[in-house]
Every structure is written in C-alpha cells, then in structure tokens.
Amino acid sequence: MNINLLKEKSLQVRRTILKVALSAGKGHIPPCFSWTDIATVLFYGDVLKINPNKPDWKDRDRFVLSKGHAALTLYSILADLKYFSTDELEKFATGGALLPGHPDAEIPGVEVCTGSLGHGLGVASGMAFASKKDNLSWSTYVVLGDGECQEGSVWEAIMFAGHQELGKLIAIVDRNTFGASDSTENTARLNPLDDKFKAFGWDVEEVDGHNFNSLISTLNQANIRAHENKPLCIIANTTKGKGIDFMENSKYWHHQMPKSEQIDIAWEQLGGQWID
Amino acid sequence: MPGNNWGGNGLIELTLDKLTAQKFDPRDATFDAISSFMKKDDDVFILTNDFNAFGLDKIRKFAEDRVVNVGITEQNMISVASGMALSGKTVFVFGIAAHLSFRALEQIKLDVCVQNLPVIIVAVGAGLAYGPDGPTHQGVEDISVLRSVPNLSIYNPADFYSITFSIRKAYESQTPSYIRLDKEVLPQLYSNDKDLKNGLIIHQKTKVNNQGIIFATGITVWPALKAQELLKIKNIDCLVIDIYKIKPINTNLLKEILFDTPWAVVVEEAIDLGCLGELIARHIDGGPTKLSSVNLGDKFLLGSSNREWAWNKYGFNPSDIVNKVLTLDQDTKLGDEKKV
Numbered sequence: 001m002n003i004n005l006l007k008e009k010s011l012q013v014r015r016t017i018l019k020v021a022l023s024a025g026k027g028h029i030p031p032c033f034s035w036t037d038i039a040t041v042l043f044y045g046d047v048l049k050i051n052p053n054k055p056d057w058k059d060r061d062r063f064v065l066s067k068g069h070a071a072l073t074l075y076s077i078l079a080d081l082k083y084f085s086t087d088e089l090e091k092f093a094t095g096g097a098l099l100p101g102h103p104d105a106e107i108p109g110v111e112v113c114t115g116s117l118g119h120g121l122g123v124a125s126g127m128a129f130a131s132k133k134d135n136l137s138w139s140t141y142v143v144l145g146d147g148e149c150q151e152g153s154v155w156e157a158i159m160f161a162g163h164q165e166l167g168k169l170i171a172i173v174d175r176n177t178f179g180a181s182d183s184t185e186n187t188a189r190l191n192p193l194d195d196k197f198k199a200f201g202w203d204v205e206e207v208d209g210h211n212f213n214s215l216i217s218t219l220n221q222a223n224i225r226a227h228e229n230k231p232l233c234i235i236a237n238t239t240k241g242k243g244i245d246f247m248e249n250s251k252y253w254h255h256q257m258p259k260s261e262q263i264d265i266a267w268e269q270l271g272g273q274w275i276d
Numbered sequence: 277m278p279g280n281n282w283g284g285n286g287l288i289e290l291t292l293d294k295l296t297a298q299k300f301d302p303r304d305a306t307f308d309a310i311s312s313f314m315k316k317d318d319d320v321f322i323l324t325n326d327f328n329a330f331g332l333d334k335i336r337k338f339a340e341d342r343v344v345n346v347g348i349t350e351q352n353m354i355s356v357a358s359g360m361a362l363s364g365k366t367v368f369v370f371g372i373a374a375h376l377s378f379r380a381l382e383q384i385k386l387d388v389c390v391q392n393l394p395v396i397i398v399a400v401g402a403g404l405a406y407g408p409d410g411p412t413h414q415g416v417e418d419i420s421v422l423r424s425v426p427n428l429s430i431y432n433p434a435d436f437y438s439i440t441f442s443i444r445k446a447y448e449s450q451t452p453s454y455i456r457l458d459k460e461v462l463p464q465l466y467s468n469d470k471d472l473k474n475g476l477i478i479h480q481k482t483k484v485n486n487q488g489i490i491f492a493t494g495i496t497v498w499p500a501l502k503a504q505e506l507l508k509i510k511n512i513d514c515l516v517i518d519i520y521k522i523k524p525i526n527t528n529l530l531k532e533i534l535f536d537t538p539w540a541v542v543v544e545e546a547i548d549l550g551c552l553g554e555l556i557a558r559h560i561d562g563g564p565t566k567l568s569s570v571n572l573g574d575k576f577l578l579g580s581s582n583r584e585w586a587w588n589k590y591g592f593n594p595s596d597i598v599n600k601v602l603t604l605d606q607d608t609k610l611g612d613e614k615k616v
C-alpha cells in the first residue's frame with residue numbers, strides 16, 4: 001500500500017475507533033490515536049508477515065499489543081482485514097460480545113490477553129526466545145505504552161531480551177509522554193529512555209510516530225538491521241489523541257468520551273460524519 | 277458410606293516402621309521425572325529464577341540449552357514461559373513457592389491461566405518448609421490465593437510416587453499446573469502409584485462404617501498417619517486421606533466418603549482461610565460431620581518458626597491430633613446419645 005493510501009487508511013481507522021467508542025460509550029480514544037499510524041504501517045505497510053485467512057499460520061510474525069487499553073485500534077484493523085466481522089465492532093464491550101475493552105486471545109488475530117500493563121514484553125520475549133531456540137524465521141513485534149514502561153516487570157523483560165540477544169524481537173514504545181493522568185516525566189521519569197534501553201543491551205532507533213515516511217523506513221528495516229544479536233527498541237514519538245486537537249497532548253484526555261459539540265468537531269477533524 | 281467402594285482407592289498397607297525405613301528427596305524425584313520427558317520431547321524447557329538444584333545440574337548435562345536461568349525475575353519468568361508455551365513449548369518453572377505465587381500472581385493468572393497454557397510451576401517450600409526463614413519464605417498462603425485462579429491445577433504431594441505421578445499428570449495435561457514440594461528429605465509412604473488416580477489416597481486399616489477421617493495434605497500426611505496408629509491403640513479406627521491434588525478436588529468421591537462420617541479433622545500447614553479445611557467443609561454441605569481444623573490460623577508467623585516449634589504451638593504433632601480426635605469423637609458420641 002503506498003503512502004497516500006496508508007494515510008487514508010489511518011484516517012479511516014481513526015474514524016472507526018471514534019464511531020465504535022461513541023456507540024459503546026467506552027474506549028480509550030487518545031491512547032488509540034497515538035499508535036494508530038504505527039499500527040497502520042505495521043498491518044498495511046507489508047511489515048508484519050501475517051495471513052488473515054490463516055490467523056494461526058505457524059510462520060506468521062507475532063504481534064502483541066501490550067498497551068491493551070488501546071485495543072480499539074487493533075480491533076478496527078483486524079475487522080478491516082476480515083479476521084472477524086465488522087458487526088463485532090458494533091457490539092464492542094456489550095454483554096456477551098467478542099470484543100471486550102481489553103483484548104483477549106479468543107479474538108482471531110490477537111495473540112495475547114493484555115490490558116494489565118507490564119505483561120506484553122515478557123510474553124513477547126518468550127515467543128522470540130522460542131523462535132530463536134528453534135531457529136525459526138518469524139519475528140515478534142510488541143507495542144508498549146510509555147507509561148507502561150514504569151512497570152518493573154517491563155525492565156525484567158528488557159534485561160532478559162538483552163541478555164538472550166533476541167535479535168528478532170522488536171519493541172515499539174508509543175512515546176506519547178503521558179500516562180493515564182499526567183506526564184510520565186512528572187510521575188516516574190523515563191528519560192533518557194533511549195539510553196536506558198541501550199544500557200540493557202538493546203539497539204534503539206527513534207522515529208516520529210506520525211511521519212509515514214519515517215515509520216515505513218524504520219519498521220521495514222527493523223528486521224534486517226545490522227546488529228542481529230540485539231533486540232530492537234523503536235521509540236516512536238507520538239501525540240496522545242493525535243488527530244483531534246482538543247484531545248492532543250492533554251492529561252485530561254485518556255478514556256473520556258467527547259460530548260455534544262466536541263463530537264462534531266472530532267468528526268470534522270477526522271474528515272467524517274457521525275451518523276447515529 | 278455405601279459399601280466403602282471408592283473406585284480402587286488404596287488400601288495401602290503402611291506401618292510406622294515403613295515410614296522411617298526409606299527416604300527420598302522431593303526435588304530429585306521431580307527432576308528425575310522431568311528429565312524423562314526432556315529426553316523424549318525436545319520442546320520441554322525448564323526456567324528457574326536463579327534457584328538451583330542437584331537435579332537441574334543433572335539435566336544440564338544432556339540438555340543445557342533447555343535449562344534456562346533467567347535471573348531473579350519471577351514476573352518475567354512466568355511471562356516468558358507463557359510466550360514459549362504459546363510457541364509450542366512445555367515449560368516447567370522452578371522457584372520458591374512463596375515468591376512465585378505472590379510476586380508473579382498476575383502473570384500466572386493472565387499470561388498463563390487465561391490462555392490455559394502448558395506451564396507447570398514447580399514450587400519449593402510448601403507450608404513451613406522454610407519456616408525458620410520467616411514470612412518472606414513460608415508457603416502458607418499460596419494455596420488460598422491460587423485456588424481462585426481458573427484453569428490452574430494444584431498438586432500438593434509429599435511422597436515419591438505422588439510427586440512423580442503429579443508431575444506426569446501435569447505434563448500430560450498440557451494445562452497450567454502448580455506443584456508444591458517440600459524441601460526436606462521425606463519418608464516414602466507408598467510403594468507404587470497404582471492407587472493415585474483419584475487425586476486422593478485413602479489410608480485405611482479396616483473397613484467399618486461410621487469412621488472418622490483425618491484429612492491431610494503434603495507433609496502433614498505423616499503425623500496424621502502416626503495419629504491413626506495411636507488412635508488404633510485406643511480402639512478408634514479412622515481413615516487418613518492424603519489430598520495430594522487440591523484443585524480440582526475429587527468432589528464426587530469426597531461427598532461419597534463424607535456421606536455418614538461422624539467427624540473429620542483437617543491437618544494442613546496453611547492459614548485458615550481458603551485452604552483445604554474450607555474445601556472439606558464445603559463438601560460436608562449440611563451433612564452430619566463435625567469438622568475441626570489444625571492449621572496456622574489467620575496471622576503471620578514472625579520470628580523463626582521451624583516445624584518443631586510450630587507443630588508444638590499449633591498442634592500438628594501426632595499426640596495433638598489424637599487429642600483433637602478424642603474430643604471430637606467424644607462430642608459426636610454425646611451428640612448421638614442425646615438423639616437417643
């Protein structure tokens with residue numbers, strides 16, 4: 001998919017997220033929007049080797065969304081790729097529905113149950129470790145929130161992956177600089193995050209998480225880089241709430257729902273229309 | 277108890293002499309069993325949080341790359357085990373019970389059990405095995421906590437055969453399992469594993485109706501058995517039941533056994549809440565059985581609580597169990613007389 005189509009797809013995904021969240025009255029719109037461009041390049045930009053017709057294809061790349069609260073991005077893409085019917089999106093977070101607020105592994109295309117922060121990188125490391133032991137070709141991609149990186153278990157996993165030289169493990173940190181209610185730098189400082197990963201034996205690359213040229217280049221080369229004995233951390237500098245100006249970079253927007261005229265503004269900025 | 281027909285459960289002949297005749301190391305038994313799987317199955321791995329054992333070193337000699345010391349990182353160890361299991365591996369995880377069960381509880385719940393993965397946690401330090409090391413190391417609350425986690429099987433064996441049987445069952449099931457081990461060298465109770473299929477082992481000298489029961493699990497089986505001998509001298513025939521599998525417990529068999537049991541004593545090195553005593557009480561379910569527990573109550577054991585000290589304080593010694601039974605037995609008989 002070329003860059004213009006990717007941009008349009010990303011906008012389409014954002015519109016789906018907004019629509020589903022508004023219908024359900026539930027969902028984490030700003031944390032979804034901060035990694036939506038990354039997700040678009042991963043899933044539509046020929047980065048992940050996957051086959052929606054065969055979700056359990058044994059040679060597929062593994063993808064783990066560790067920041068499980070941003071599930072609506074993943075759901076919107078998986079539905080669009082026909083891992084499951086788009087009807088399921090309309091039932092999001094309703095009783096008995098396939099799709100809960102945080103992803104579980106009964107959902108086609110979802111590898112791991114996530115939502116409690118600090119688990120995904122460890123599980124992804126286990127996958128990458130097994131793959132390495134068997135000398136298999138597939139890679140493991142995991143998207144972490146930056147606030148999530150305040151969890152101690154994340155650093156246990158970073159140590160493990162560095163020590164075991166898991167070259168086919170790619171961790172993408174959605175560095176929107178916010179936790180749930182404040183900047184990470186005001187609560188438990190993460191910077192210099194790049195140096196911390198490097199000190200634990202990782203390669204680190206930094207990218208603008210909304211620049212499609214940079215994302216395409218970085219993500220496509222992630223698996224063919226020089227230091228194959230090191231896991232790779234891509235710090236993607238992003239904007240929480242990207243695409244809707246009143247949500248962007250605001251500590252007040254995490255899981256709130258837009259109301260009244262905010263809804264119209266949001267739709268206008270996403271180039272769509274809210275049809276109830 | 278209709279006919280005392282309990283589906284082949286053991287009439288295991290046992291004397292106190294046999295109790296002291298042969299001893300074994302639970303860790304050696306465990307790793308010998310795991311070793312046999314690893315020789316046949318290249319997808320079996322062991323992870324340890326820098327906790328070593330003689331048996332591990334033996335396995336390293338033929339499968340060094342499949343015994344992985346991940347360092348002192350319990351949470352990550354369980355997450356890694358999950359990721360490996362999702363990628364086709366069967367993973368044994370080896371560490372101390374108190375640490376694995378609490379530090380890595382959420383990883384056990386979410387990373388392993390939600391997805392029903394073949395991760396088998398071998399947890400050393402059941403009950404007061406680490407009693408002198410204080411509440412940081414005592415494994416007296418782990419069953420209470422882990423019982424609440426769906427999909428997780430919990431084994432608490434304390435005999436060579438019940439340990440190797442549990443390890444094998446966990447491996448064959450390819451589902452989440454938690455197997456507690458003592459760290460002491462233990463007396464060998466059984467001579468084979470043919471009576472182990474039902475999750476509990478009934479020790480019975482004679483077949484009579486209306487027998488009381490001493491339930492025990494793990495190391496408390498042997499003071500229970502000794503109490504049974506002492507009670508026999510006082511003309512009280514009772515059963516001892518070794519609950520080596522706590523979850524899922526054999527509900528049908530327990531209900532059948534408890535049907536007309538006048539009294540039961542539950543002996544366990546555990547806190548009062550959420551452990552075996554509660555499980556047995558649930559199975560009495562309005563029946564006539566008077567129930568009494570020997571456990572550690574609802575508080576932490578500070579200071580150096582070795583077994584000798586704790587067993588004296590909390591009444592785990594055979595003579596204490598006998599006294600408990602005599603009181604219960606007397607109460608039961610008095611109750612029966614009142615009914616008449």
